[in-house]
Each structure stands twice: as C-alpha cells, then as structure tokens.
Amino acid sequence: MPQPLIRIALTGNPNSGKTTIFNQLTGTRQKVGNWPGVTVEKKEGEIFKLGYHIQIIDLPGTYSLTPFSTEEIIARNFILDENPDVVIDIIDASNLERNLYLANQLRELDCKVIFALNMADVAKSRGYKIDAKKLSQLLGVPVVFTVGNKGQGMTELLETAVEVAQKPLSIPEERRVRYSKDIESAISELREFIRSQGDVPLPYNQRWTAIKLLEDDRIVKDRIKEATGGKSREILNKTEDLRRRLMSRFDDEPEIIMTDERYGFIAGIIKEVMSTSTFQRIDMSRNIDLVLTNRFLGFPIFIFFIWAMFQITFSLGAYPMEWIDAGVVGLSTLLDTLLPSGMLEDFILDGVIAGVGSVIVFLPNILLLFFCIALFEDTGYMARAAFLMDRIMHLIGLHGKSFIPMLMGFGCSVPAIMATRTLESRKDRILTILITPFMSCSARLPVYIVLAGTFFAANAGTVIFAVYLFGVVVSILSGRLFRTVLLRGEDAPFVMELPPYRMPMIRSLLIHMWDRSKLFLKKMGGIILAGSILVWALSSFPKESRYSPVYEAQIARITGAYAARIQTADPPEAERLKLEQEELIQKLSLAKEAKRAENSYIGRIGKVIEPVFQPIGIDWRGSVALLTGFVAKEIVVSTLGVLYVAEGDAESEALRHALKRSGITPLSALSMMIFVLLYIPCLATVSAIARETGSARWAVFNIGYTTAVAWGMAFIIYQGGRILGF
Amino acid sequence: MRLSQMREGQTGRIQRIGGNSRLRRRMLEMGLTPGSEVHIEKYAPLRDPMELVIRGFHVSLRVEEAAEIEMEP
Secondary structure, three states: OOOOEEEEEEEEOOOOOHHHHHHHHHOOOEEEEEOOOOOOEEEEEEEEEOOEEEEEEEOOOOOOOOOOOHHHHHHHHHHHHHOOOEEEEEEEHHHHHHHHHHHHHHHHOOOOEEEEEEOHHHHHHOOEEEOHHHHHHHHOOOEEEOEHHHOEOHHHHHHHHHHHHHOOOOOOHHHOOOOOHHHHHHHHHHHHHHHHOOOOOOOOOHHHHHHHHHOOOHHHHHHHHHHHHHHHHHHHHHHHHHHHHHHHHHOOOHHHHHHHHHHHHHHHHHHHHEEEOOOOOOOHHHHHHHHHOOOOOHHHHHHHHHHHHHHHHHHHOHHHHHHHHHHHHHHHHHHHHHOOOOHHHHHHHHHHHHHHHHHHOOHHHHHHHHHHHHHHHHHOHHHHHHHHHHHHHHOOOOOHHHHHHHHHOOOOHHHHHHHHHHOOOHHHHHHHHHHHHHOOOHHHHHHHHHHHHHHOHHHHHHHHHHHHHHHHHHHHHHHHHHHHHOOOOOOOOOOEEOOOOOOOOHHHHHHHHHHHHHHHHHHHHHHHHHHHHHHHHHHHOOOOOOOHHHHHHHHHHHHHHHHHHHHHOOHHHHHHHHHHHHHHHHHHHHHHHHHHHHHOHHHHHHHHHHHHHHHHOOOHHHHHHHHHOOOOOOHHHHHHHHHOOOOOOOOOHHHHHHHHHOOOOHHHHHHHHHHHHHOOOOHHHHHHHHHHHOOHHHHHHHHHHHHHHHHHHHHHHHHHHHHOOO | OEHHHOOOOOEEEEEEEOOOHHHHHHHHHOOOOOOOEEEEEEEOOOOOOEEEEEOOEEEEEOHHHHOOEEEOO
8 A cells, every 4th residue: 555645845044954954854865856937946855754655845945925036936836836735944943033934924824834943053052042832832833943964853843744744724813923903904804805705716715815915915916816707806906995095004015014013923922932041152153254254355265265166176177077088088999999980980989979978078077066166055155255246246237146157157158057046036047147158168268279379479378368358348248238128127136144154064065066967967968969969960971072082092192102112212211201101191181081071061051151251251161160169169179170181189280380371360360269259159058058047048049149249249350450451 | 324324333223114115025024124123244345235133143235225224313
C-alpha cells in the first residue's frame, strides 16, 4: 500500500535560515527547477518518514505576501491555489518582530501554519528570551524551536507538521488579527454586501477576501472578476466606496493603515512573549561592518574580494580546464586511431566532441564561480557589495547587486548571466542580462591579440584596452537606453536588509553550487551540441572544391620530382631537399584547404553576405570568420587561419604575415575588433539569455540589438576613419 | 526633518512616510512604521545609500527614499 501523501510548504523571510532547514529536512534528495513562467528557482524534496510520503516545497523567501514582487506572488498563489496540507513558517527568532509580519499574513490566509522559531541560539546570545508556549497560545499556532545549521528540532518539526496535517483547521475567532473599529466595520460591511449579492462563488475565504479588496489587492480583484462575472462590478464599486470612506477618515490609504495596525498587533504580542535581558553581547556583525563597509576601507576590500573571486574562477579554474581539454584531446586522438577515417570520424571528432568539449571545458569556471557567489550570499557579503556599489549602478538605473554579474562578464558571459539570479526584480535582471554581453569576454581576447598585434604592433596594449573600455561605455549607454525605452517603469524600491554575517555551511555551499551548475550542463549541452554540428556541417561540405584535383595533381608532381632528385643527391643535400619538399607540399595543402573552405557552404554564405560587411571594411573571409564566431568566439582566429592560408593561432607569425599581405588596413582591423567586441554573443550565451529571461524573444532581441550596434559602430569607425584619411 | 537629513549616529522616531504606494508599502512591511525608532548606522562610502538600525535589524535605503520619511521633531 502506498504511504499517504502530505505536502508541506516552507515559507519565511529572506535570511531566516529557510534554505538551511530545507536542506536539513530533505538532504540531497532535491529537485531544482523553475516556477512556471518565471526564473525564480523552485525547490522540492521528497522524504518517506513517520509512515508518510512527505513532499516539501521551498517557497521563495519574502517579507510579506503583498503581491508586488514575483516571489511574493508565487508564494501566495501556491498557498492559495495549491492548498498544501501544512505551511511551515521559518521565523528568525533573533528578529521576531519583523518575522511575525509574514507569519500573521499567513494566519490571515486560513491555512494550517506551524511556526519554526529558528536560530534560537542566536536569539539567546543576543539576550532575547522567547516564551514559545505563550506565543503558541496567543496566536493559536504550534511553535517549534529549531537551530537549522545544527539540525536541531527537525524531527519535532516534522512530527508536528504531520500531526497538524491530520487535524481540521482551527484558529479560534478571538485569536485573529483585529483591526481598529473603523476598519473592522468596513470589513463587516463589505462581507455583508457580498453576502447580500446572493450566491456569489468567492474563490477564497470571505474575511480575507474583504480585507484584500479594501487593500486594493490587484490579484484578488482580478480573481473576483473571473469568479463572479457580472456581480463583480457591484462588489468592486462597493469596495471603492468603503476605501474612499476610510481614506477620508484616516487621511491615508487603507493598506497603509492596515499594515501599521498589523505591526501594532505584533508589538502587543512581542510585549507578552519576549523579554530582553540587560546583558548585551557585543554585536559581531556590526563590528565586521565597521571594517567591510568602512568609508575608506570598504571599496579597497570589496575590490580585493572581487579580484580574489576572479583569480579563483579563472586562474585556479585554468588548471582543471587544462585537464579537461587534455582529456578531450586525448579522447579524440584515441578515437582518431580507432575509427576508420571518413565522414563518420569527422563528424564525431570535429562535430560532436569539439562541440561538447567546448562546453564542458567551462565547467570548472562555472563551479568555482558559483561557489564564490554562494559564499558571498551565505555569509551576507552580497548585500554589502550591493550597499557599496548601488550609487554607481543606480546611474544606469540598476540595483547595486547588478555589479557582480556585469563584472563577471569580462570572464565569460554564460556564468555572468546565470549570476543575475541574485537580482530580485525581473526588470533589473533582464536589463543586466542584456547589457552584460558587451563586457568583453575572455574568449574575444585572442581575436584582439591577433589583429591588434598585427596592425598596431607598438600600441597593441593600448588599443586592446580602448576596445574593452568601449565595451563598457556601450554597455552603460545601452543600459540607460533600455531603462528609458524598453524596461520603463519606476525603479523597484532599493530597501534591502543587511543581514547579520553568518558562518557559511560547506554543505549548503556545495548544494548551491551544484544545483546551478547542473542546470548549465543540462541545458547548454543540447543547444551547443546542435549548433556546433550545424557549423561543422556547413563548413565541411561539400568535401571537395573544383580545384582540389588541380592541387592534388601538383602535389603528386612535386612528390615525384623530388623523389627522383633525393635519390641521386648525397645525404646532406637529400635532407635539405626533403625539407624543401615538405614545405612545398604543406603550402599546397593549405591552399587547397583554403579553396575548399571558400567553396564550402559557409564559405558561400560568406560570399553572399559579403556586401553587408563591405561598408565596415571586412571581406568575405572576415565575414565567414565572424559567422563561425557565433559558436564560440575563439573559433574566429582559427577560421581566419584557414581562410588566410596559414596555421592559425594567436601566436602564429605566419597568420600575421598572411593578414598583413591580404589588404587589411589598421582601420579595417580596428573596425573588425569593434565588431567582434559588440556583435552576437556566442551560442552558449544566447541560450543562457533565453533560459534566464524565460523567453526566446529576449534572446532574439539581443542578437538583433548587439549585431545592429556592432555594425553601426564599426561603420562609424571605418567610414569616419576613411574620411579622416586613415 | 527628513530621515535623509540626519547624520551618522543619530537616532529619531518616524512620523510619516510618503512616496509612491509601492515604496511606502515596502518600507512599512520592513518595519519602518510611524512611531518606530530609527538609528542611522552609517552612510555608504559614496554617501548613498544609508544603513539604518530599526527594530533590531539593519536595513539600507537610498537617500532619495529616505527623503520620503518625515521624522518627529
């Protein structure tokens, strides 16, 4: 017989230790996904205990259930519409007053609630004593003490939850939140009116509905319209009358008055259940902040932390990256010997393995980065970083927290875009995602090194720096533009808690890190794989060009001619001839490959789109290189190598000579660098954008916008430069 | 006097909260209610935002948001 199912929802303020308790309750048996339609993380866990199949859903951390932010709407709708058997509200015992606000909103919802007074040890050390029995009595809600990071109270919490789930809901009328006389009478009048309308199918409990209507709750109003049809108009009109009456009575909006009265109710409870001893321990957190957000030290320390995060992510990450790279190379060498050469081999080696390899190689970076971010978040430093940077970020219309993702963009846009998950407001998140790709990622650097190194030899460093700076400027300007045109609307209030510093738990850091990295691997893998196979196919077919036989004949002729000469020559002369022969054959093979590439589908596409790139000084070879750069920016250099008939890598002298001979001028090289800086981010980034914004539309928009900006800027630079006579 | 005009280390009581309804609501829900005591812990290095201590916890506000809060004289 299957065990009966109990569904438990966890709610609580941010920083109340909710995630820790969730991890304690469910262990590692977690399912991480997104809430439908939004990119807020949804976590679920399942356990079999006490004879029940217990499903635990971790709702987003919120301060209230007023449906303003996405998180609040998710949490409230889940409780209202999914009817979990029990709601456990995690309350930070060291911060009882504010935490009771959400707790009371839950009680008003008429769901079965349990309070977990968490971090009881911290509260005690601060000199707070809480009378749990009295609290439970006064509010009519079971109360359990827990210490999440030590796993204390978990069994009792589960037992209480199971017990409550089986009992009928009962909050005695006299234990409810009471408002002042005027508001209570407005509530009863509205209830009376709704009742007088006859058989109105209200979606939710009547008192709560009346309260929410008086608070002008957008979502409840919509639901009433859906549920009651024609009668909603009268109900909403009546509501407006009552709201106007209350407004003239209090000279303020009813929702403000009611919030205030809820805090009044809470203050009364606090007086009864909490005693503060005069013994005050030193507040560690405050002392740490004396240094970390100090007027003079704050920024240097912040810059140091960011520097350290970069070092860990990209320098430390470089070692495992090398191993993975070596592994990928090793695998393809192995397969090279095992598989018969031919199309299948090409497909597996150059298409599949190269494609998957190009993604998996980022894994160490991603793991380390998310570890650092989890560390910032779990210790409470993230809020301080936002506190320090907000002034600067606010200039672009962004929240202080946007700084970290944008900075990460210099490393790699993919983790940077995923790091925007720390932003609460959806608009801020989208805006940050859209401008982050302009921060020049490390994969673009090889392109600059080749072009700047070749055409601006002495000033290469300065030119590259200027290109980076240009990216930052474009990103800021785009931010301002989007804020005023696309993502308009008032800024989300900055009002942000600076939670006390906490010792992070390694287990929770690891879970955090792995959850996010898993998503990266799963989703990116598929798209990248498909994309690289497509580019591989376009660039390797057709296999032969019209000129292939000509080159082959030439190679055969040279081989024959040299073979005869080598045979007759004395040993040192034969050595010299052999080298000469190899050199000639190599040259011909490269030329043959270049002709083939020109004739391949992607080469033909390059020729077709050449007119588009001509005004910015890029020929068909450059166009093809830029096209292949869509898969990954590093590829631009190797494609240039193939097309300009030379061994292609950033250090290669041969490529530099070939580029110099090819008619590229310093001006068109600069134009190309600017284009590479700004145009379509790579495939991995585009799919990250689609995923993190929750819509392919933003990804398409980003492709269009970046490419248009890139072309526009390159055009101005190239044509402007020509007019100026460069 | 407005909250934004207070100096580091000062303490005062909130009299009234203005601003658009979303901001007011958010501030109220964080416990910045009329009558509650606010201590100005510090201003950020760039003088914006500011850090307050209220009801025993720390919260940061932008100066422009703090300008909407009228303090008791």
